[in-house]
Amino acid sequence: MIIVMNSSATRQDIDNLESKLSSLGFKTHPIYGSVKTVIGAIGDKRLINTQTLLTMPGVEKIVPIMKPFKLVGRELKQIDTIVEVGDVKIGGDELVVMGGPCAVENRETFFEIASKVSEAGAKILRGGAYKPRTSPYSFQGLEEEGLKIMAEAREQTGLKIITEVIDTRDVELVSSYTDIIQIGARNMHNFRLLQESGQSGKPVFLKRGISATIEEWLMAAEYIMDAGNKNIILCERGIRTYETSTRNTLDISAIPVVKELSHLPIIVDPSHASGNWKYVSALSKGAIAAGADGLIIEVHTNPESAMSDGQQSLIPRNFSELINELKPVAGAVGRSI
Amino acid sequence: MIIVMNSSATRQDIDNLESKLSSLGFKTHPIYGSVKTVIGAIGDKRLINTQTLLTMPGVEKIVPIMKPFKLVGRELKQIDTIVEVGDVKIGGDELVVMGGPCAVENRETFFEIASKVSEAGAKILRGGAYKPRTSPYSFQGLEEEGLKIMAEAREQTGLKIITEVIDTRDVELVSSYTDIIQIGARNMHNFRLLQESGQSGKPVFLKRGISATIEEWLMAAEYIMDAGNKNIILCERGIRTYETSTRNTLDISAIPVVKELSHLPIIVDPSHASGNWKYVSALSKGAIAAGADGLIIEVHTNPESAMSDGQQSLIPRNFSELINELKPVAGAVGRSI
């Protein structure tokens, strides 16, 4: 790291800082400018809480040089990670589409959606059994009953299933049903849930937090990998900004940035990003062309009666049509669906 | 609620929507403008997922009229809530100052800080036993050992204690030690943790999420109150914006807005808001003058060696001086410290 001293730092301040750094095992390399001094410090930053050095007299700022993540970074592993969920591969040349309703509402509706999602060509079926809802008065999910319905739909359609877990106490149960565990945007900073999911043995689908930086998101993935789980799929789902014409702002730049920094696959969720089914097609095409490894899209047979997020759900016919339209886009960037 | 139809909505679209609303128990009142029709719908919006109406043909937008929160709102209870923690009252004329380190690091350091915090005139001692850290390689807290140290410090000083819980599985244990349970910013949307804390019987200190709207924050409080707990203290700790000269941006306007919308007390955390001890004094004074019911401030005897957040911690002498400087400010707005 680099420590920048302010312009009124004294020789004594610099000496004190160097002693401190030395006692922490760092080698120091001061550079004396005409106004300010900067000190290069070589050592293992993880051993200390470097920000506290800011409290020493004369210190203006600390500039980290190394990325804070290790296991999920390109520097340690340059080859792209391909997450295998049975015979479905996420992160390879073939793109993966996940579809399904926000919430599992009841057996009939879910089975109907599942069969439509399968027919349209998707490989993975989404559905929520535990719903994190802004209001305590909203539908909170069918819980284990929902998981059972999902498992049955898997039997009927051959689709893999993905569902969200929102409580450390449920990780074991959810893992026993699902193929992929989803960590939602609101729980990206629920570190205990990250650790439990990391120990579950199932691939983890990690949504970016509502206002998480890409670095914080990769650090959340680092928690999962540090817990022993290498099968992580990142999901960009829009970030919170001042713009209100969409529910969130899809950060499409996150695709090339993540590809540069990490070896993990990245999926885009155009439904939550826009909050409006009318924009899902444009965002899906944009995401694939920009290099995403797949999409997760909300599909409902009867959006106007959905118990959650109907306004951002495609009806099966539009979902099927979208997948057809995505094929040439995927082809144009050397991928297939 | 009000439903706005778009300019190309047909008579049939309007009739369909009215039928749908009627079947859901709403009375409808259409108003026909020269370009657009709007429909007033009177009924209990909580019974349905209104956003899904957006998928009906001709519907442009839904405008809610009632606030989504009930129990925490001023409309149901106009008198200010005063949360009593033993003989300490939060929300009354006397302001409450909470002080202490970010993390409980060891017995000696914590006891020393506790005695200084007490001498300075604070009433409540903060300290973290479970730390939500961005990096899995950072110090994660002493857990139950930390809780024991806090309880001992309470015995020695007479201060009440507040500490954070980050996992539903720990709520019972943490409740058995602490006087106030803290829900951190990263867990404001961890609804299960809100519910468990709501059932703990202990007052809950609810920090605003890093990018939560005031409405979402009050809805999180609604979860706690809906679980049976009326003793909730809100804490504004800065929100995420584009500005980087401070760690977060203290949303001081949240004080009068919360006071208008809710009967709950609101405390300000200038340490996390700014991330820089040099700005804590100005923000503390500003918060008190703007009507906050108290402050929570990080204090450490040796910030440069703190295991977490040293750069935003005051040393005891500065903390004590700040409390003295706050007294006339409190007096100027009809309060006392």
Next chain:
Amino acid sequence: MIIVMNSSATRQDIDNLESKLSSLGFKTHPIYGSVKTVIGAIGDKRLINTQTLLTMPGVEKIVPIMKPFKLVGRELKQIDTIVEVGDVKIGGDELVVMGGPCAVENRETFFEIASKVSEAGAKILRGGAYKPRTSPYSFQGLEEEGLKIMAEAREQTGLKIITEVIDTRDVELVSSYTDIIQIGARNMHNFRLLQESGQSGKPVFLKRGISATIEEWLMAAEYIMDAGNKNIILCERGIRTYETSTRNTLDISAIPVVKELSHLPIIVDPSHASGNWKYVSALSKGAIAAGADGLIIEVHTNPESAMSDGQQSLIPRNFSELINELKPVAGAVGRSI
């Protein structure tokens, strides 16, 4: 518009508001809910400053029903506008690529870049003669000398040219040289400049302000069109958010949103959006697949010596390669380059 009364509004408050609205020429339609009253008011909102009604007793909020823009909106003109710049059409099936350096630095460099941009297949040449720079100590542009160099490059290559104007006093001069006038992001709210440009007779390329909402951006276009100029090209160039891994956050959702609300063409600037040449390719492909009508890309033969924005400029070989890679993407969405 809809006026929502608060829950403590009296009958008298409602009557007063209705009288006020009536005196302003509005017809009122009150709807009495169990807790709150809302009043529909039909009339021409443009005649009054509606927000001031918020100051009347009992008024809680005002909800506009009509979009504030007229001329640029789809409601008045449903057919897409195609802006013609000589034989180049912007907004039709054929996509338009604009390329060139941030600033015109000198004759040789600019001519060299221009010929490369032309060879690569771009139709429009960009270059800045007046540079709005954050620092007064940075290069501010060659001014009229730069305009002359651009005009010469047009003669040599047959490319159309686009350049920015930053002062009302320069609009006439700049118009006499350029084919398209650019209003930069920092001047989107410089209403006098919008009006002058609107009267120039030249097509106007209107960049979205750094933190402008889509509605504000369309209102800025409304200023230009209200001044008599129908040839407006919108440019999404990234918005300011908390994320720092890119210079701005490309709001790709703006493409379908603008296409829904307005008949004007929309171009994407991946260079300013990302601030990093490495991400330009991914964002360009994403933008085209999402429905943009073209791209404006910074190109420089020697980025490391550029006087402005070199880090986000492509070298000609990469620019040419990108255009080739964009062809199948355009084809996949029914367009051509």
Next chain:
Amino acid sequence: MIIVMNSSATRQDIDNLESKLSSLGFKTHPIYGSVKTVIGAIGDKRLINTQTLLTMPGVEKIVPIMKPFKLVGRELKQIDTIVEVGDVKIGGDELVVMGGPCAVENRETFFEIASKVSEAGAKILRGGAYKPRTSPYSFQGLEEEGLKIMAEAREQTGLKIITEVIDTRDVELVSSYTDIIQIGARNMHNFRLLQESGQSGKPVFLKRGISATIEEWLMAAEYIMDAGNKNIILCERGIRTYETSTRNTLDISAIPVVKELSHLPIIVDPSHASGNWKYVSALSKGAIAAGADGLIIEVHTNPESAMSDGQQSLIPRNFSELINELKPVAGAVGRSI
């Protein structure tokens, strides 16, 4: 500055960069870490466009060490600037309150407001003659007629006057009437207007841009000072964030941050920051307690009929009451009103 090389940078990359820096007049000091190399470069960064170095092979990022502003910074001038407007001093122990309507609407109304503002104890009268409005259909101001009315009100009341200029062509005219020239938030990045105002000889009141960083704001002040004008007053008026319960988010932390970085006085505008007269009192008190040098507050005798911003205007009685309530707050932080 510090240049950080990426982990795959070669010896050759480092040598090339050092040669380049050397040719630009920098002395280089490489520090070789185990994974990455960083190069300290000492010299005058203003002479080159350092960001372009990012395009050289192996370069990961550039970290500036010196602040980009000089004249407005504390490093060059440690003593607080006090701007004198006749006998009114801005930046000293006595706080300054500016009051008046958003727009000058007509002679009678303005004179009435002016006399009330004067009676309440304010020293400076605000009023807009040229209004930057989001909509071309809104009232745009009385222009020179408005300036004349303001000048007459100055004669009658003895108040100093402040008004906004929005076009370089009007700077001379506006300067001939006003005591202080205001640059509005939307024009903070209108560099030509900054330069013209800088040459006007009148003190300049510089509002922070809607989403400007503090550094960009100080750079805008640097433009004015570089043009020869030392009398600059900064105005924090709220920044754009995702929160919608207030019009903007007052960045109260900007007060201590500006006081640390610059010697210029800082005024707070609680009216535009909140967009709601009900919050003006709380924010005004907060701002004064946090160290602001004064306030600019919208006042109107008949807010419900105001042609602009009535909803955020105080009526004279509330304005007068607020000033009385501010006196003890000012006293509590060692200031007076």
